[in-house]
Amino acid sequence: MSAIVRTLKPVPEPTDRLAPKPMVTIDDVTMAFGAFVAVENVQLTVGDGEFLAVVGPTGCGKSTILNAIAGLLKPAKGQVTIDGTPVSGVQNNIGYLFQQDALLPWKTAYENVELGLKFRGVGAAERREKVMGWLAKVGLKGFESRYPHQLSGGQRKRVQMAQALIIEPQVILMDEPFSALDIHTRHLMQNELLRLWQEDRRAVVMITHDLEEAIALGDRVVVLAAGPKSRVIESFPVDLERPRDVAEIKLDEKFMRLYRDIWASLRGEVEKSYASH
Amino acid sequence: MQATNVRLIQLALLVVILGGWELGVATGAIDQFFFPSPLAIVRQIVEWVMDPEFYNHVGVTLGETVLGYLIGTGLGVAAGVWLGLSPFVARVLDPFIKAVNAIPRVVLAPIFVLWLGLGLWSKVALAVTLVFFITFFNAMQGVKEVNPVVLSNARILGAKRTDLLRHVYFPAAASWILSSLRTSVGFAVVGAIIGEYLGASAGLGYLIARSEGNFDAVGVFAGIIILAVFVLVIDLVLDLVERKLITWRPRNGEERPA
Numbered sequence: 001m002s003a004i005v006r007t008l009k010p011v012p013e014p015t016d017r018l019a020p021k022p023m024v025t026i027d028d029v030t031m032a033f034g035a036f037v038a039v040e041n042v043q044l045t046v047g048d049g050e051f052l053a054v055v056g057p058t059g060c061g062k063s064t065i066l067n068a069i070a071g072l073l074k075p076a077k078g079q080v081t082i083d084g085t086p087v088s089g090v091q092n093n094i095g096y097l098f099q100q101d102a103l104l105p106w107k108t109a110y111e112n113v114e115l116g117l118k119f120r121g122v123g124a125a126e127r128r129e130k131v132m133g134w135l136a137k138v139g140l141k142g143f144e145s146r147y148p149h150q151l152s153g154g155q156r157k158r159v160q161m162a163q164a165l166i167i168e169p170q171v172i173l174m175d176e177p178f179s180a181l182d183i184h185t186r187h188l189m190q191n192e193l194l195r196l197w198q199e200d201r202r203a204v205v206m207i208t209h210d211l212e213e214a215i216a217l218g219d220r221v222v223v224l225a226a227g228p229k230s231r232v233i234e235s236f237p238v239d240l241e242r243p244r245d246v247a248e249i250k251l252d253e254k255f256m257r258l259y260r261d262i263w264a265s266l267r268g269e270v271e272k273s274y275a276s277h
Numbered sequence: 278m279q280a281t282n283v284r285l286i287q288l289a290l291l292v293v294i295l296g297g298w299e300l301g302v303a304t305g306a307i308d309q310f311f312f313p314s315p316l317a318i319v320r321q322i323v324e325w326v327m328d329p330e331f332y333n334h335v336g337v338t339l340g341e342t343v344l345g346y347l348i349g350t351g352l353g354v355a356a357g358v359w360l361g362l363s364p365f366v367a368r369v370l371d372p373f374i375k376a377v378n379a380i381p382r383v384v385l386a387p388i389f390v391l392w393l394g395l396g397l398w399s400k401v402a403l404a405v406t407l408v409f410f411i412t413f414f415n416a417m418q419g420v421k422e423v424n425p426v427v428l429s430n431a432r433i434l435g436a437k438r439t440d441l442l443r444h445v446y447f448p449a450a451a452s453w454i455l456s457s458l459r460t461s462v463g464f465a466v467v468g469a470i471i472g473e474y475l476g477a478s479a480g481l482g483y484l485i486a487r488s489e490g491n492f493d494a495v496g497v498f499a500g501i502i503i504l505a506v507f508v509l510v511i512d513l514v515l516d517l518v519e520r521k522l523i524t525w526r527p528r529n530g531e532e533r534p535a
Contacts (some may be wrong), residue, residue, distance in 0.1 A: 072429055092435045102430035106448040115444070119435035163434070 023203035024069060024171055029078035031064040037131040038064045040229040041078070044222065046171075049201035053214035055266060056224030057273035062207040063099075070096055085271055095164035095202075097177040101156060103148045109135065109159045110144035128162045134162040137196065154185040158192070165196065172197075174206040178213070190217060190246040198243055212241035212267060215258050216246045223265050227275035234265045263272065309448050313495040321499040325484075335507070341397060341469035342462075342511070345404020350412045350461060354454055357416025358446060362363040367417070374413075382468070386475050395476050403469030408461040413456035419450025439530050455519050470504065476490070481507065 024046040031038045038061030046052045056062050065074040068080050071091040080087040082094070096102075103112045113134055119128045135141060138158040148156055157178065162174065177193075178186045194217060197204065208214050214221045220237045242252055256270050295315045301307035302314040325331040360367040386403050393399040423446060433444050473482025481504055488496025 003463045070429075070433055072432070090432045091435070094433060096430065098426050098430060100426045102426045104427055104431065104444065104448070104450070115431065115436070115498075116434040119437070119440055163430075165433070 017108060020049055022046065022126065023050070023083055024205065025081045026065065026069070026164055026232065027069055027079050027081070029065070029075045029080060031061060031068055034075040036227045037076075037223070038227060042230075042232055042233055044204045044206055044232060048203055051197065051204040051206070051217060051219045051241065053206045053208060053218030053221045054224060055208055055211055055214045055221060055262070056230060057226045057266075057270045059227055059273060060208055061173050062224060064209055066096070066175050066205060069171065070094055070173055077231075092167075093170045095167065095169035095172045097160055097164050097172070097174040099176040099179055099225045102162075103156060103159055103163070107150050108145045108147055109140060109151065109155075112148070112159055115163065120167065123203045127179040131162075134166045135159075138162045138192065153181055154189060157181065157189055161193065161196065168200075170202065172202050172204045174208075176210075177206070178209050179208070179210070180224045186213075187247045193217070194242075194244060194246070211259060211262060212250060213246075215255060215262065216244060216249050217241070221258075221262055223262060223269065224270040226276065233269070234262075234267075236262050279324050281333070283457030303322045309494075310492075311494060313498060317495050317500045318502065322502060323497045324484025325499065325503070327477075328374075334480050334484050335503075335508050336399075338466075338469050338473065338482065338507070341400040341404060341472065341480065342399070342465045343467050345401045346408055346465035347406040348401065349408025349465065350426060350458055351523075353409045353412025353457075353461075354416045357413040357418075357454075358420050358442070358450060361411075361417040361450070362446065366478070376407075376486075378410050383471055386472055390476055395478065400469045400477070400480075403472045404465045407464040407468040411461045411464060412454060412457045419453030420446050423449040451522070455522065459515055459519070462515060463508060466477070468502070 022045045024044075026042055026044040029042045030040045042065060044052075044065075055063070064073060068075050069082070069087065069091070070086045071089050074088075080093065104115070108114070110131055113131045114127055115129060122130075132141075132144075135144060138161055140155060140158055140162070143151065144156065146155075150157070151159065160177075170251055178189050181189060191214065206214070206217060213220075215238055218238050221230055221238060223234045223236075224230050225233050236258065238258060240249060240252065240258075287398060298307065298312065299315050301311065302309055360370065384404065385406060386399070389399040389402040393402055395444070427449075428445055436444060469480070470482035470485075473480035474486045477483040477486075481500060485500035487502075488494075488500060524535055
């Protein structure tokens, strides 16, 4: 058994596949808050159309990397580029799926999904057509005039997905997007997400602490070290076929092998993070 | 059952108090000069309500209240949102705001009369100084407590500064502002009445002051009761407005779990 586990060595990027052009480049980035260094010298490239999952123990500064890509936080050192353009200030060509409820509670599902287009000055008729299309796509037809508090957690996530994706972002960022949902809803939403992503492949960076989710969804899984001064320690390509079914793929032998391999790398970091807390 | 019981007891209490009062006046145990009989007060109220002149007074007070309220809350919201968005300015102005807020507003009335005369505007000004600070502090707090995740989300979706104001800051502050709007109505009335009381030729406050000048306790009591009803009616109107405006907030039991 353990012999098989060791056969799969982490492969340095780019992967053996037809190397796509890099969409997001994180070049030697350090994120710091005063004297506290969350992540240090992170080097990552996300190809166009690649689904990158980043795993790491809690509190290792995973989210700060996303915020650096989004332009919400400025790196203390290094540079982030999206499609060759350096990031400075809040980016408008990205979709961000937050962990928490990020919908505007005073706007209906329809108005929430509409926001991105409205801010871009898209005309009302075109907006209406697109919003209705997206609400139907995420299975919320007939829920247009509901306020977030009148929707279930899963439905709110669907609205958030439609809200983030309607502007057709170049890059999609996700910060533990489904961690607050119960396990069945989570599987459902993960499949939904894969379906939407498959339609129109964009570069995705997903942060998660759920290794199963990372493997089931990602093309590549990157392991971050325990914080502070977290960095990338290993990168594993996920050679599972698509389209995938999140619940079923976990029974796949390849999946289990990957899980063991990555967990071997992640476990040490998780233990370290517990020891320091 | 319980509810009807409560109502019955309340009614009985009212009858006992008013009946006792009336009886006390009738037997001479209570001095009519200080505590006029409830029936006399009711008669006075009815007399006023039947008199078209009375509505002139109500209209004057209502006008002062509404103007003071609108101007005061408008300025309060604008200033509160502005200072909420610029912590630096807020820090600079903080001691001045505290100092001005510490002045008992009633003492300003003579100055306003001096500046603006005995007419409408001196009362409006007094109401504004009372209303402004309540709305101001609430609006500032509301803006400060905007959910940072919602804010980040809106910025990433492409909101510019004016978009953020319109779609995030104002609605987020709205429930704070609205709750302050409820409280400040009472203050707007107080401002108008005190202004009238100190010097005016019309209005409910003037009516009370005139009765007092004639040692007419019946008139004073009747005026007080009319004022209470006046505030209750305004409060009722605001209640309706609030329910219309904030439809997005969960009412009791309507919240859905995750």
